Amino acid sequence: MPWPVLAFLDFVVIVGFDDILYPLQNQGLSVVFNWVLIILLFALPYEMVVAQLGSTFDSEQDGGLASWMRRSTHSDFLGYCTAWIFWASCMPYIVDVANSAVVSISWMILGNDSLNSLMSNTMFGLLTFAIIFVFILGQNLIKNSLEIISAIAALSMFLMTMLFVGMTGWAVLHGAKIATHPFNLKAFIPTFDAKYWSSTGLLMFAAAGAEVAVPYISKLRNPNRELPKAMILLAILTSCLTVLGTLALAMFFNANHLPHDLKMNGSYYAFQLLGQRMGWGKSLMYIFAVVQALYMFAQLAVFLDAVSWVLAGDTDEKYMPKWMLKRDKNGRPIHSYYLTAGVCLFLLLMSGTLPDINSVFNWLLNLNGIVNPFKNCFIFIAFIMVRLHQEEFNSGFVFVKNRTRALIVGWFCLLLSFTCAMMAFLPQEVSFGTHAWNSQLLMNIFTVIVLFGLGLIFPLLAKLERRHQTE
Template structure:
């Protein structure tokens, strides 16, 4: 017995933190909020860290420490055990569906990173058609699904290397930006004063806040790996605090640094797709290093994005193949292959990713495709976040039933109030994010993207209505065969 335990592979809490970090935020995630809100996004980031990020990370910590059983469902297990099977099923489905636009977006980013590595510039949009871009994205998703069946620990290695390297590159960017300023470097953004950081509250401002929430969320994605930790009750909260610290550092100081190199009032139209590469190219040129920093960052970005894709594909597919009640999901969907992988979950993941790629193919160019898929995350992720706080509120409401080694806010009423605030904030951000962000109101492009947003979310979440029907048909067929 002791030998079997000592031979078991455990994941340490720093590795869990980096697994989480690569799914939560990267250098890119501070660029598109800068484009949407300008320098005032610093105010929004600070607000988000204290009003949402820390409560969110600590709520996940308590839920993770409360439910450390032998289940693969993660968030869906938390909701199912704290409420009922029906809500558990919808959590699993919406959680999985919300991951799909991000999976496609990350696969897109892998192509962009390799294009910079090969071409050394932003000419991908001129050299590649929408069809080829979509086809390559789908091929990359399939390749990573196949790789996960053969290299079981590759995800942990890539996530540790990619997450650590990306955090170090961000720290390096901030430090070298300070060095540049100290040696005569000029600030590109003018004016760069207190008034520039004060938000101008408008419909556009509030419609972009969902993207900030998307940028800092994903902590619960590592929940299925809790059972692989030696002492999850003690170590998982440590991992969440580390992630919260890295997120705060990256968002606030990274935004300050970007404003040194980019005029926040006149940003490039393709900043969301190519901005991180521009940033390290500008930094290298200002320091007299040419494109050295650009190529170093490009390699790190490629590893980081591939690590994200590996974690997302694996964890998202385990969610719907976990402990969701059998009456809601067809048995074939949770079937596993000889390597223990949820094969049919991967197939369904690939199918709906292809749907999103076909939808995005109706847009005029690669930059528009990249931006739309990115913005779609600002809708579906806040909706998914609502279930985290449903579980947290339910656990705190039934505190006599659920016990945890880690408790976020010991006062029951205060904890429920914080959970309710986070739920409402997430839901409002999701609704506001349906408004298209990169096109002008009243144009054909605006109407097109609004319809795409509505239809995509309807399909992603609506297919979840079909699964219980298929499960009932499967059960009836089994009963008839037995009789």
């Protein structure tokens, strides 16, 4: 696999046009400054850390992050815990991606935002689950499907975003008025309050995900040299899309008074407005809906495959029953896929208690801002352990040659991730102290406990399995 293909494969699961809408709704125009901070202080170090860990354990990639933690700490139990946390943290996003696929199809068919009024939560959940299940069943049908669909989808989404940015600039130069006021330096400066910290987890979630490509590192011709190149290209693509895309959106939307369903339908509103401004009607919106659907399907394909390998690829049998490690005729951990489907169904049932589809979409998205930063903590723990005992490990690529400085970077990113994860429990779209706020806070706490706590069951099942075999 050429290293640019790996970068595009990773780009598919990291950031899309939608990812620049979510933080804009939470933080307004100041999110541009926050994007720069997150990319410089978190995303770039994070991707370089992934590059070093990937080159250090390049022959032990089946378990991905779990293998890194298992080898760096010499603890099979921590390796299992990491595998489970990583897998569980991906579940809300898989459901969210399938939700977005349903929304994109509805825009292709209906041409408007009427899905929320035409469809019940139950039907929306059933369609979402059907898409997930179809992808689980058909994952192996096309050889090299992951590489092909990821490259096409990532390139298409990047080009559509740059097209949006370019056309927005053209419109402004030809007399179009900027919708956001004030549009000055003061508007870009954030307020570091509770809302800022509770919503920064979503930026971290949007910029993270490089470790998903770990199972494919071994396919590179020269991982030690090519993996850092792929991570740098990934950082450049992420920077261009987030910063330029946010500025372009602020031209069409008043960042101080955004639509309540911006997270669900904002991308389509944006391309619809751009098409109208250019005199092209709805054509750009329909093109984007097709690209978005392809992009979401690519994300589903990559995530369903990668997370299943992490859970069953390198886990000690003391903590996982043998039937969970079973492979099908193509070598895939088939029961990991079934478990994924079951947990996705649980999340859909939980979201079914919310008032409407827009609330379902927002809650699942915000849930990612909690679980994803928790997962990031394990990446930096593995990095800290490797640098503390670097004489034990042979790293083809070393991020920050000086050990003391490397440890400072690792600890800073670890504390930042943990802080954002804890603050993200606070609900975003509802007012503090209301019944809706209290309900969503309890849902957040309960769902995270179930997602992470479910992992405690499998070591018990493995123990019972060994006892039964002994008897």
